[in-house]
Amino acid sequence: MVAKFELTDDSVVVIIGTGAGGGVLANELAQRGVKVVALEAGGRYFPEDYINDEWESFGQLAWVDPRTTSGDWRVAKDFSGLPAWIVKAVGGTTIHWAGASIRFQDHEWKALSTYGPVQGASLLDWPIDAAEMAPWYELAETKLGVTRTGGREGLPGNNNYLVFEKGAKALGYKEVHTGRMAINSAEYDDRLACQQTGFCFQGCKWGAKWSAAYTDIPRGEATGNLEVRDRCHAARILHNDAGKVTGVEYFDPDGNLQFQAARVVCVAGNSFESPRILLNSASSMFPDGLANSSGQVGRNYMRHTTGSVYAVFDKPVRMWRGTTMAGIIQDEARHDPSRGFVGGYELETLSLGLPFMAAFLDPGAWGREFTTALDAYERMAGMWIVGEDMPQETNRVTLNHDVKDKFGLPVVNVHFSDHPNDIAMRNHAYRQGAAIYEAVGATRTFPTPPYPSTHNLGTNRMSENPRDGVVNRWGQTHDIPNLFVSDGSVFTTGAAENPTLTIVALAIRQADHIAGELSRGNL
Amino acid sequence: MSEVRERRGMTRRELLSRSVAAGAAFVVGSGWVAGSDAAWAMEVTHLKPETMATLIQMARDIYPHDHVPDQFYAIAVKGYDAADRAEMVEAGIAALNAAAQGRGFPSYLDTGWERDRVEILRGMENGSFFQTVRGGLVTGLYNQKEVWPLFGYEGESFSQGGYIDRGFNDINWL
Numbered sequence: 001m002v003a004k005f006e007l008t009d010d011s012v013v014v015i016i017g018t019g020a021g022g023g024v025l026a027n028e029l030a031q032r033g034v035k036v037v038a039l040e041a042g043g044r045y046f047p048e049d050y051i052n053d054e055w056e057s058f059g060q061l062a063w064v065d066p067r068t069t070s071g072d073w074r075v076a077k078d079f080s081g082l083p084a085w086i087v088k089a090v091g092g093t094t095i096h097w098a099g100a101s102i103r104f105q106d107h108e109w110k111a112l113s114t115y116g117p118v119q120g121a122s123l124l125d126w127p128i129d130a131a132e133m134a135p136w137y138e139l140a141e142t143k144l145g146v147t148r149t150g151g152r153e154g155l156p157g158n159n160n161y162l163v164f165e166k167g168a169k170a171l172g173y174k175e176v177h178t179g180r181m182a183i184n185s186a187e188y189d190d191r192l193a194c195q196q197t198g199f200c201f202q203g204c205k206w207g208a209k210w211s212a213a214y215t216d217i218p219r220g221e222a223t224g225n226l227e228v229r230d231r232c233h234a235a236r237i238l239h240n241d242a243g244k245v246t247g248v249e250y251f252d253p254d255g256n257l258q259f260q261a262a263r264v265v266c267v268a269g270n271s272f273e274s275p276r277i278l279l280n281s282a283s284s285m286f287p288d289g290l291a292n293s294s295g296q297v298g299r300n301y302m303r304h305t306t307g308s309v310y311a312v313f314d315k316p317v318r319m320w321r322g323t324t325m326a327g328i329i330q331d332e333a334r335h336d337p338s339r340g341f342v343g344g345y346e347l348e349t350l351s352l353g354l355p356f357m358a359a360f361l362d363p364g365a366w367g368r369e370f371t372t373a374l375d376a377y378e379r380m381a382g383m384w385i386v387g388e389d390m391p392q393e394t395n396r397v398t399l400n401h402d403v404k405d406k407f408g409l410p411v412v413n414v415h416f417s418d419h420p421n422d423i424a425m426r427n428h429a430y431r432q433g434a435a436i437y438e439a440v441g442a443t444r445t446f447p448t449p450p451y452p453s454t455h456n457l458g459t460n461r462m463s464e465n466p467r468d469g470v471v472n473r474w475g476q477t478h479d480i481p482n483l484f485v486s487d488g489s490v491f492t493t494g495a496a497e498n499p500t501l502t503i504v505a506l507a508i509r510q511a512d513h514i515a516g517e518l519s520r521g522n523l
Numbered sequence: 524m525s526e527v528r529e530r531r532g533m534t535r536r537e538l539l540s541r542s543v544a545a546g547a548a549f550v551v552g553s554g555w556v557a558g559s560d561a562a563w564a565m566e567v568t569h570l571k572p573e574t575m576a577t578l579i580q581m582a583r584d585i586y587p588h589d590h591v592p593d594q595f596y597a598i599a600v601k602g603y604d605a606a607d608r609a610e611m612v613e614a615g616i617a618a619l620n621a622a623a624q625g626r627g628f629p630s631y632l633d634t635g636w637e638r639d640r641v642e643i644l645r646g647m648e649n650g651s652f653f654q655t656v657r658g659g660l661v662t663g664l665y666n667q668k669e670v671w672p673l674f675g676y677e678g679e680s681f682s683q684g685g686y687i688d689r690g691f692n693d694i695n696w697l
């Protein structure tokens with residue numbers, strides 16, 4: 001049943017990367033009868049392979065190929081070779097993700113118009129809006145089985161949530177609930193309900209959480225239109241004299257360079273690898289890299305304004321039991337400049353196991369201030385801040401020609417510095433987070449710095465005007481008609497919400513567009 | 524844990540009778556270091572036993588948990604007893620002892636108060652030896668499954684059916 005296409009078959013769509021963007025696009029194209037070859041750098045793992053152990057799972061799934069960092073973000077100091085925490089496997093980071101699935105607020109599609117110009121920020125309106133996205137969001141919510149949408153029940157709250165909820169209500173917050181989650185509260189779509197095992201970040205062994213690894217990818221393969229080639233690392237996209245792309249050069253599992261011809265190429269390697277591939281594909285015709293006439297490839301890197309607040313109580317919480325992200329406060333997500341910043345943020349519960357807590361609570365810290373916090377691990381509760389960060393042209397992904405990966409390709413350097421708006425927002429959120437826990441009797445709180453980035457956005461941004469960005473409203477590059485970008489790197493602005501539902505909605509919409517254009521003979 | 528254990532074939536009494544005190548917490552003999560209560564012992568091949576004892580104390584001073592026995596710190600730094608790391612460690616511990624002596628103590632291990640040892644460590648915390656040891660402990664100590672229960676952490680839960688029927692929402696003090 002599973003398709004096998006010839007390297008010379010130039011009728012196929014080649015997708016690079018099989019995560020939230022690429023994995024969904026592959027299936028949605030295959031369902032529409034389009035022939036697809038998906039190249040995935042990582043291997044294939046299923047729920048039975050996932051490991052309930054933080055570091056072992058990290059070793060199994062995480063992208064640990066070399067990268068470098070610069071800028072004033074603390075990640076560059078504490079985790080200089082690991083700017084992002086993302087997955088290298090079939091299904092991409094949807095194996096690690098927590099499942100929080102919320103739509104953008106309407107005004108967030110129009111950040112520049114809503115907030116006005118912000119000094120030092122390269123804000124822009126998306127060329128699409130809430131009304132246009134509404135039906136695609138609904139399809140995405142149905143695909144992912146998002147709770148509290150489409151009549152699906154919310155999940156029950158765990159201990160970490162119950163502490164968070166009580167504190168939130170004490171502060172007068174109103175929009176507090178167990179989240180809209182791509183985690184089954186009841187059996188759905190042939191997948192089990194959540195068993196509250198608490199290792200959502202390590203891959204859900206029950207399959208209760210949606211992941212492209214065991215939904216979209218096998219379903220796409222079952223159509224006979226999709227061939228997934230795992231352990232195949234895309235190196236370069238080639239083009240012809242007419243300036244159209246002709247296929248993808250990649251290293252196969254044995255390290256041999258292959259060329260897969262293509263009618264259309266879609267790049268979906270997440271926000272570091274996608275611009276890297278475009279930049280590494282520079283040619284005499286496109287000396288600055290593919291689709292880069294604007295000079296915007298790699299720029300405007302966003303990672304959400306994040307941070308965590310952990311708190312210690314005098315009695316046990318056992319926050320690790322149950323869903324990792326078990327609830328949300330949405331009251332601060334509004335745009336309200338009276339707080340001293342534009343845009344808003346969400347607060348979501350988060351738990352780390354002891355090994356990750358030791359690594360991330362206060363990286364580099366030692367001595368009793370640090371160890372007494374871990375001594376109280378059983379009495380700890382935690383939440384994560386996720387807010388809109390300002391796009392800045394200087395926050396960018398570039399090629400580092402001094403460092404090469406195992407294939408001899410230049411790796412990326414990731415440069416990031418906070419915008420003053422990001423800092424003001426984070427400090428506001430730290431204060432609110434601490435106040436929530438203090439309202440329930442916390443004896444100590446910890447404003448924990450951001451982890452290596454889990455939300456990586458914006459490095460091939462979508463723009464109305466080709467001068468301002470890399471892709472148009474369909475994710476089609478402004479410069480090359482048969483080259484598309486299909487992952488979180490197309491985000492014009494980041495909004496306050498976790499990005500994956502939007503990545504998935506955009507991928508379904510893009511599949512519909514590409515399939516239509518192919519059948520109309522326009523591609 | 525297999526490499527740090529009571530020495531087979533030697534009783535506590537025999538072990539202690541062949542030992543020399545190294546600080547208050549450790550005893551050393553030729554090719555080994557042990558807890559003063561002889562609850563555990565560890566062979567050392569490439570490092571001087573006193574060096575290993577000092578390294579174990581240093582590990583505890585970096586991440587002090589009073590309810591975590593020394594043997595877990597010993598396990599965490601056991602890997603430094605290797606041919607390609609011995610020179611670096613001997614030099615680092617020699618510098619640590621020199622710093623202790625500079626402050627009037629006989630050695631790092633014979634510096635009675637933790638606060639004095641912490642002062643000594645603060646003086647070298649930006650150096651590569653300290654950072655290597657500290658960084659290694661983050662996983663070396665906290666990623667030992669045997670240590671987790673001491674912090675209440677329950678680890679793997681899939682094989683037990685998750686927490687759906689085992690207290691995911693059992694908080695009773697709110």
Ligand SMILES: Cc1cc2nc3c(=O)[nH]c(=O)nc-3n(C[C@H](O)[C@H](O)[C@H](O)COP(=O)(O)OP(=O)(O)OC[C@H]3O[C@@H](n4cnc5c(N)ncnc54)[C@H](O)[C@@H]3O)c2cc1C
Pocket residue numbers: 016017018019020021022039040041042085086087088089090091092093094096097098099100101201232233234235268269270271273274277325453454455456486487488489497498499500501503
């Ligand atoms: C711990 C964690 C928790 C998260 N929780 C949430 C959440 O609750 N809600 C939410 O919305 N988001 C969450 N996210 C973020 C979410 O997982 C990502 O936003 C999303 O998966 C990004 O989709 P993507 O398609 O851009 O990239 P990915 O899903 O990362 O997929 C990219 C794929 O491309 C492959 N690839 C890269 N380069 C190449 C190459 N050269 N050749 C071939 N293949 C390549 C990669 O191996 C990878 O499989 C979380 C992330 C993490 C790490």
Ligand code: SF4
Pocket residue numbers: 183193194195196197198199200201203204205206207208209322323324685
């Ligand atoms: S808590 Fe639920 S969603 Fe998370 S890993 Fe366990 S079963 Fe899956």
